[in-house]
Amino acid sequence: MPWTFFGVELASRALQAMQAAMNTTGHNLANVNTPGYSRQRVNLATTEPHVIEGVRTLFMGTGVRVESIQRIRDLFLDARVASTNSEYQRLDTLYSRLAQVEDLFSEPTDAGLSRQITAFFNAFQELSTNPENIGVRANVYQQVEGMARTFRQLASRLDEMLVEMEQRIQATASEINAIAKSIADLNVKIRYNKALGTTPNDLLDKRTNLIEKLSEYVNVRASEMPDGTVRVSLGEFVLVDAERSNTLPEGIDYANKAFTDGVNRTAQVTGGSVRGLMDAVEYVRLYRARLDTLAGELVTAVNAIHQTGYGLDGNTGYRLLEGTSALSIRVSADVEDINHIAAASTNAPGDGSKALELARLRQIPLAGLDNKTIPDYYSALVAELGEHARSASAGQENQKIILQNLQAEREAVSGVNMDEEMANLLRYQRSYQAAAHLVSVMDAAIADMIAAFVGRR
């Protein structure tokens, strides 16, 4: 037989174990709404048995102990959530930017450039039928100015957007660097705890959350090392390696979609909101270039006709438009006097044939516009924008569904179920009560024993 207080000690161990189990249940319940929290489970095990040597060796149970507190997590699911999240964030960011571009173009509404271009040509049609009329000439001037202004506004809004997006990429890069630093710090703590033989569950959750945050910005791959640290890389670029974190190169290579220092450090970005922004920058630059081409060709083609015509003052060679791009297109100072607007092919006030020639320019395919007419080139640009936005929007919706399914799957494994925890709590509470009762029974037995001895004296 073991020592006198064996039973009391056994019961107190049970009390401790049940208390730990109840505390963990409480921890789970408290974190039911904490994002990224993984539920924890108390793994109970029997303590070392007491060996009673005799004719036959007996093993006597000594009670229960807490073997470990385990974090319930599926690491494979984590990796899939991260990569899906990267793709979702890329498309979501791209779509929201392209939707902004759509708003800027304001097609198909009366505020769009399309109406302005048509109004411009219509004004020349009207002028061709009334070349001497000052009111008609004033209207031509208004329409030319209105069209040029719309070009400039659209171009400068797109430019503002480009600047803003580039700043956003830089800001996100700093945030990525900060997160990488935090992960490296956590690596150190986790490695230390691992070495001591404990599992720092909440630190692990925190680290997983940070890696997931990174995956919103860029495509990252995280691999766990035997010492408990993670190695996080962005393409070939290592962001975090054990206690060390590397800052991203500062340059941005939009053509190759990478952060680079231009020498040997390059981080290729294939996902996340950063890639979404890089894609958006590329698209917006494309639209911007198209708009420049359109404006430039318009100025050249219009002036080529206009300069050969005659104003009401009998002079020729006046330019109607100036500028070479969507940002610089404006009404030429030559026609500030509206009598200088050239409607005639000869020096005759009633001749509207030059205005007619100008009005018919809209039907002529131009080599500089890929052999498209001016209105067609523009509507092709809008259709292209619409197609880009539509495909980003569809992709974003698909990725969102996949992401939600994966997150649900992960929640099913790691999430806290309140009812389940309540049931556990009930179970542990009852065990605790039983162990407490055991203590009082043992106490009574020992008291009886003492009373027996004392009573004999």
Add this chain to the structure above:
Amino acid sequence: MRISTSQMLHAMQWAMERNYTRYHDAQQTVVTGKRIQRPSDDPFGASLGITLHRQIQESEQYQRNLTTAKNFLSITDVALENLNDLMVQVKSLAVQAATDTQNPEGRSAIAQQIKQIMTEVISIGNNTTYGDRYIFAGTQTLRAPFRLDGETLVYDGDHGNLNVELSPAVVMSINVQGDPLITGIYQAMANIKRYVETNDIERLSKEGLQELQNQLDNLLRTRAVVGSKIQQVEMIQQRLEKRHVDFTQLLSGIEDADIADAITKLKMAETTYQVTLATMARMENLSLLDFLR
């Protein structure tokens, strides 16, 4: 399958967000009546829409061009009719003067009348305007085309055409130049007047009347041309109006929502959203906590 508490809440939240977005989109469609709010709703439809909008806008301009052409031609037609009347008057005066019974006084009175009519011819040439444009001046529309240099009528206009585009690639010249039409008429009348004044009955009844008849024929041909142009303009006008209606219908087919369908969808989205909210409210009550104790 194990379901966590927050998973259920998340699922409900997602469902609520999604259903609310659908509800909002359906509402947007009904309120605006437009199927395409932005190019990405239907890139092909949007680009077709832009083209149709442009064609409608252009056809409105063509309508204005047609109105201008028609008015211009009608004014020309009226002027030519007046010229015709004047010529008929001169012709009957010439025939009257050519009869042997006329005495010199009578012929002188006839010459006076012809002179009066000739002034009226100049007046028609110089006072027929469309707005402030002289319609018989070619493209020199800002100055009166005729002036007298002694006995001869000088034409200050030119022989340019006023061209108007009536529909894509259909261009019509809408003016009749004052020379040689009006100058010719004036010259013929001047000759007759001279023959009457000089009592040259022989040349009056032969060359004079013949030339006048030639000019009259010429005028008739011109009037026929103007008349057929007016008809042509009216035809194009009708065709364009029909095209305008077609374009508008096409555009409506592309851009506008089917309202009955849109309202049905709105009703469905509304019901779904209500069900989601009701489910959410009921879910709140289900917890083991409520059954313990």
